[in-house]
Amino acid sequence: MSKVLIIGAGGVGSVVAQKCAASPEVFSEIMLASRTKSKCDAIAALIKNRTIQTAQVDADSVPELVALFNEFQPELVINVALPYQDLTIMDACLETGVNYLDTANYEPKDEAKFEYSWQWAYQEKFKEKGLTAILGCGFDPGVTSIYTAYAAKHHFDEIHYLDIVDCNAGDHGKAFATNFNPEINIREVTQKGRYWENGQWVETQPHEIKQALNYPNIGPKNSYVIYHEELESLVKNFPTLKRARFWMTFGDEYLTHLRVIQNIGMASIEPILYKGVEIVPLQFLKETLPKPEELADGYTGETSIGCRIKGIKDGQEKTYYVWNNCKHQDAFEETSSQGVSFTTGVPAMLGAMMFLTGKWRKPGVYNVEEFNPDPFMELIGQYGLPWQEEINGDLEL
Template sequence: MSRLLVIGCGGVASVAIRKCCQNSGIFSEIMIASRRKEKCDALKAKLQGTTGTRIDTAQVDGNCAKEVISLIRAYKPDAVLNVALPYQDLTIMDACLATGTDYIDTANYEPEDTNDPHWRRMYEKRCRELGFTALFDYSWQWDYRERFEKAGITALLGSGFDPGVTGVFSAYALKHYFDEIHTIDILDCNGGDHGYPFATNFNPEINLREVSSPGSYWEDGRWIETKPVELKSRYDFPQVGVKDMYLLHHEEIESLAKNIPGVKRIRFFMTFGQSYLTHMKCLENVGLLSTSPVLYEGREIVPIQFLKALLPDPAALGPRTVGKTNIGCIFTGIKYGKEKSIYIYNVCDHQACYREVESQAVSYTTGVPAMIGAMMVVTGQWKKPGVFNVEEFDPDPYMEALNRWGLPWLVCENPAPVKVWRADEE
């Protein structure tokens, strides 16, 4: 029996909260806290009476460490689950340090304003140290390791699907299928159709910044950087079909390169249709993906935040999204001296997710692992002082929980390999 503070009340948070309420034997009490308390109250009203979990709500600004500290001290949770925006990771981690409270999140820190002078100086320094230019990386949160160790508390980073489940898949593959893993290809396929000309399936600010940034992958001990959506592949996904996918930078490449011994190459691919890429390029060309404030009629606005207000809310896509997602990892390596390859993946149906938790599958596949990560920490199965990524713990209890809580996984032997070419050469 535990008490959990959940910060955030968007699409992913809503799924995580609903799954906590299904798991009231572990989460006997939760508090939903967000900048807009009315959203928390509305979700509480939907869930009250359907669960054995006691639900409280509160208003909090996740960008303000003092507010988060005050709320933690008042509520006294066993852990804090951060399913707000990744802009707020560091302030919430600061609050957990100040109060001696365990911390769980789903995505690594990235700044809200990439032109902030202080952040830009630190970013340029880290680019030189790390050898690649991603706007987001784990080094900001890994810098907290010694402080969390001294405080005797746990920070579990990236317990979503990717990052998150893909890291657990990697640890599981190494434990049960390989003596050595040589390559990891992470494939994120959304075969869903929401019917809009253009919309993003998770937070537009995060999604569009991620796709429009340079790509990168890890090979032979170094980062290789590519132009945005420069490298392309095409894959026949089980239960979804043939989809185009593009190589992106993604944070779990960084942690897996560090935590999976001997791995020679790690790549991340995500599927997009041509319509999505055309819309994104047009928006980028007219400046609507910028994070720098501009003056408009006497007030400052941030273009990408204005665009976010124009686009459909990802949390509202559930009723109209049909089709399936397929997310997983293709591994190659050695077992008993012989070459081996496997594909571990999950298939999730958008409409089945909506019937269960009123959400499309993209939020579901992140929200369920968020609950599982919190469960691993509060039950003590994954708990030790410091800052950790999911692949640093025993994968077996997490893999069992995926099957139990709505994300069953499959293992395919000898999958088709991923073939890559330059998108402009097709």
């Protein structure tokens, strides 16, 4: 029986809160906090079978976080706020003796650069306090890293080639919208691509490498190599990797909108003066776009995310493909959320469960692939994200 504090009241926060509430045997008390308490109250109203507490907190403020942690005294904080706020939340955890879990790595507000170095630097601090910090427990990063760890444990002596493939074949009916926070999403997909090959990073222009990949139950979709954060930890934790890439699908219309947004300067994170007020163009654009949680009702189609792996087992070459498909309609029926929020929120809840039940608990700062994948893989299907696997099939990559 354990108390958890969830920070962040967007689409993912809603899924995490609902999923935690559905397992009272593990999550004895739940508090949901964000900058806007009314958002927390709206999510709490979705939960019919039990009451969860709500609170207002500015996650950029360590003193505010510390005051809230001391008042509620959670055993674990589930951070599904913005990546900019990872370090302030981790600082507050250290000050109050609370364990930590997030779904996305830190990035500074003034630079579109996300990497784990800032959070990995907390390793000794968390160890000294006897606290656990679990990094990147969404779907990608998160489940994709756990899939890789599971493959390494059960199917390979050496993993040589890893392709993480992320397809959203859904239709939300909007001309242009992002499936999670628009500011974070646009910053991510407009960066240069990067993949790991032969012991070094290879940089590409945005969307330079394109291939039509076949996805289960969906078919061929144009997929592009982009840089994604789990690559950084996976190449560190699986040193036999000769190449590791991340592929994401984008429709032509989405890419056209993205080019226009960039060409007219609306993707810029450099502040400008407008009528005497300093604004950041991308933050202004975010306010004009549909909110990700507003896309859920009527969202059709499904996602397909998985890992395509090649390596050696008992001296023989082997291929392995493990994946999940998630229908947006199913996610909406269960949690009033769309599939991207659902596929991120469920693993965050399950990672918290792994910690609270003692299966993933060791002092320090760790990425999810550094824990035993088996108990997570055993349960994730029961919570709405069943996985499938194909051994020695044609991976086409």
